[in-house]
């Protein structure tokens with residue numbers, strides 16, 4: 001990692017950043033992700049050169065279609081990225097989501113989630129890139145319009161991930177996409193290391209490569225000799241201006257196909273609630289940390305998202321194990337606790353404040369991800385889900401998508417230390433109530449869910465079934481538009497390899 005060495009702040013060139021970093025494309029309700037294997041590198045480069053990839057510039061009216069391109073290491077190599085440059089990518093990306101058993105174990109990808117059972121993305125699948133198409137309407141025409149020229153020679157479609165519009169709710173029926181980190185696009189925050197102040201605003205280097213992150217450091221990314229960028233496609237690295245930055249304005253994209261057993265979820269809750277509808281919804285809300293309409297269990301100021309868990313140290317308002325309390329504990333930061341120098345330094349290093357149930361909760365600022373997922377399959381309402389499965393049921397779930405600059409410290413940390421880990425925030429014997437794989441750890445169960453109660457012993461659900469199963473997944477690189485031009489110029493007489 002380089003350290004922040006710049007004196008002047010270079011404004012972000014929004015036209016160079018793929019649009020997903022700035023927009024969720026909520027109005028483009030139709031989406032399909034094509035998983036492609038490169039069959040002919042020259043044809044693939046020619047197609048990429050002309051592809052109308054959408055950027056992060058604000059446009060009014062917003063565009064009616066969008067296209068995003070993301071690459072696996074195999075795809076970048078197939079296009080001709082030199083090995084010296086490949087070595088600059090993160091080890092998680094290079095190894096792959098399913099590349100090592102220890103990684104699979106940490107991500108909870110064991111038992112039914114084992115990559116050997118995945119329909120795509122496991123070790124034996126050949127994927128070079130994922131083309132993500134979005135449209136307000138006529139998605140088929142938008143995709144067909146892009147499958148032109150060199151497309152058929154360039155690619156073989158290895159898998160197609162369809163999505164469906166569930167009106168802003170995930171398949172269990174809860175409003176999703178409420179809480180997102182806000183990134184410091186204007187680069188207004190003081191260089192970390194001088195002062196630390198908590199806000200939902202996160203350093204841009206947590207989202208994009210090539211900018212200082214929450215530690216004030218530039219995340220490792222591929223930097224090239226200027227001479228190898230023969231077409232002068234890339235920007236100089238901000239921290240090492242003599243080198244060209246293949247990562248700048250790019251990000252990593254995590255994609256996981258997560259099947260959801262909607263009937264299993266609501267029928268289990270119904271049993272535990274003795275068929276009382278209010279108690280059933282209440283249990284569901286305890287598992288998520290919000291009710292179906294998105295209202296948090298902790299009263300929020302003004303909106304549904306301005307709250308911390310400081311006022312609920314016993315977890316009696318929102319269980320410690322609720323999905324949103326695990327996924328973003330919102331504490332161990334300086335919000336409301338200005339503290340002295342030692343306190344600030346400890347917080348920057350991720351050392352938790354004493355006196356909280358925070359054995360594994362490091363400072364949340366270092367572990368934020370930008371979620372951009374899309375649902376798939378047919379919607380079943382929480383009420384209909386109480387009926388037995390019908391022959392017409394098709395799999396449904398979430399194509400979980402998130403962006404981050406450091407896969408290990410952001411996505412993997414959240415997934416492993418907070419969601420999957422049984423020892424979290426003073427809990428034992430349970431992992432995330434939605435995502436847990438319910439596999440035992442040695443002799444210890446992982447399928448409990450505890451709900452603390454005021455002046456009473458906590459209610460403890462046991463034998464919670466597996467509701468979510470991983471069907472595929474990949475770590476991808478979302479290059480800047482300049483980096484896409486660099487890729488298109490590789491090979492035949494273009495950038496030297």
Ligand code: HEM
Pocket residue numbers: 170171172174175176177178179180258260288290323324325327328369397398400411414415419434435468
């Ligand atoms: C099918 C799988 C999943 C479902 C059904 C689901 C559902 C939800 C719901 C209903 C919310 C509340 C809405 C909101 O606050 O925006 C939420 C929030 C969140 N989820 Fe998930 N989620 C899933 C997978 C994941 C995964 C795999 C991760 C990360 C590894 C994750 C991380 C988060 C985060 C960070 C939040 C926001 C927490 C906050 O800031 O308060 N989720 N999820």
